[in-house]
Amino acid sequence: MTEANTNLMRERFKSYREPQKVQQAGVYPYYRAIESEQDAEVIMNGKKVLMFGSNSYLGLTNHPKVKEAAINAVKKYGSGCAGSRFLNGTLDIHIELENRLAEFVGKDEALVYSTGFQSNLGAIPTVTSRNDYVILDELDHASIIEGARLSFAKTLKFKHNNMHSLEKILKQCEPDRVKLIVVDGIFSMEGDIINLPEIVRLAEQYKANIMVDDAHSLGVIGKGGRGASSHFGLTDKVDIIMGTFSKSLASIGGFLASDSDTINYIKHNSRSLIFSASITPAATASALAALDIILSEPERIERLWDNTHFCLESLRNLGFDIGHTCSPIIPLMIRDNMKTFLFTKMAWEEGLFVNPVVSPAVRNESTLIRFSLMATHTRPQLETAMEKMQEIGRRLEIIK
Numbered sequence: 001m002t003e004a005n006t007n008l009m010r011e012r013f014k015s016y017r018e019p020q021k022v023q024q025a026g027v028y029p030y031y032r033a034i035e036s037e038q039d040a041e042v043i044m045n046g047k048k049v050l051m052f053g054s055n056s057y058l059g060l061t062n063h064p065k066v067k068e069a070a071i072n073a074v075k076k077y078g079s080g081c082a083g084s085r086f087l088n089g090t091l092d093i094h095i096e097l098e099n100r101l102a103e104f105v106g107k108d109e110a111l112v113y114s115t116g117f118q119s120n121l122g123a124i125p126t127v128t129s130r131n132d133y134v135i136l137d138e139l140d141h142a143s144i145i146e147g148a149r150l151s152f153a154k155t156l157k158f159k160h161n162n163m164h165s166l167e168k169i170l171k172q173c174e175p176d177r178v179k180l181i182v183v184d185g186i187f188s189m190e191g192d193i194i195n196l197p198e199i200v201r202l203a204e205q206y207k208a209n210i211m212v213d214d215a216h217s218l219g220v221i222g223k224g225g226r227g228a229s230s231h232f233g234l235t236d237k238v239d240i241i242m243g244t245f246s247k248s249l250a251s252i253g254g255f256l257a258s259d260s261d262t263i264n265y266i267k268h269n270s271r272s273l274i275f276s277a278s279i280t281p282a283a284t285a286s287a288l289a290a291l292d293i294i295l296s297e298p299e300r301i302e303r304l305w306d307n308t309h310f311c312l313e314s315l316r317n318l319g320f321d322i323g324h325t326c327s328p329i330i331p332l333m334i335r336d337n338m339k340t341f342l343f344t345k346m347a348w349e350e351g352l353f354v355n356p357v358v359s360p361a362v363r364n365e366s367t368l369i370r371f372s373l374m375a376t377h378t379r380p381q382l383e384t385a386m387e388k389m390q391e392i393g394r395r396l397e398i399i400k
Helices: 002-014 018-024 064-077 092-105 116-127 142-150 163-172 196-206 260-267 281-296 299-318 337-349 379-395
Strands: 041-044 047-051 109-113 133-137 154-158 179-184 209-213 240-244 254-258 329-333 355-357 368-372
Touching: 047 379, 064 281, 092 109, 092 240, 092 254, 092 281, 109 116, 109 260, 116 142, 116 179, 116 209, 116 240, 116 254, 116 260, 133 142, 133 163, 142 179, 154 163, 163 196, 179 196, 196 209, 254 260, 281 299, 299 329, 299 379, 337 355, 337 368, 337 379
Parallel strands: 133 154, 133 179, 179 209, 209 240
Antiparallel strands: 041 047, 109 254, 240 254, 329 368, 355 368
């Protein structure tokens, strides 16, 4: 029986040949090896490539202070914690980072996880129960979707950033049950910002709670990079703030921030926290150092936004459809799988690294190139990218 099941499983995998089809077409764009530090320019296959596919929005992953902090942490604590936070894996710097993050985002307490994905997996099924509701924007990040799947609550989705659609869903919910609205602060592919003021208004009207995933908005928007809640001055109206370290905080890990009672409950009931190994000493120290730099070098955020405004205006003037983005995440709408792959390959040949987003991640008519910016991009680098993408866009008949 076991052998038969194993063969059935293997047969299923043998029939999966979609990546091979793309490889045979010569346009496979995944798992490309980088041979240098993650910065505005990287080395790939021995040549310099301009990086427009990174989430290191503030360009801190190779900052000397971040690297020094990581090295010193390994020297003091070793390479890992050999256990979970719940038991033997809590370091003093974990607690220091949690205190600093809580203060930074304006909440009572914070709780650090080993990844951002784990943070959403840990929060959503822990704070909701059977007969409750988890209400999602249809374009929420995959980690939010997976967290909702683990919950015994009923999951409902509203149309992207559509407050009329959200209100229709809230009206359907039983009034005496927990209703948790979970949204991205900045959407990771589309680059637009959640309409948080209206969500707060509806949440108050229908007695719902709000969780904001600030993975792509921390270090980008809000006072001093404090995220979407700060951006709208609504931190006290948002129940849970989630963030990651793998973007602006130049490390890997994630966190939740909330009131003391909520964090106390999550800390003692979240399975992805209790049964996962701790974030490493190096990652913890790197995030602490990055947080220090964000506070001491506000000009980095200013440079990021100077670059963003330049590219948003340039790409629109060139005729690219970039949707409703208003952030350093800029989607170039291609709306064709093969053209999206071809654009990625042609950009690579011209020394530009960009990310393709194709079906089944999105519908074939919604495929796009994800073009993202860093504070460390120079104006000549951006001008070069605009020139090369204009030529590629014309050759593929994406723009006139």
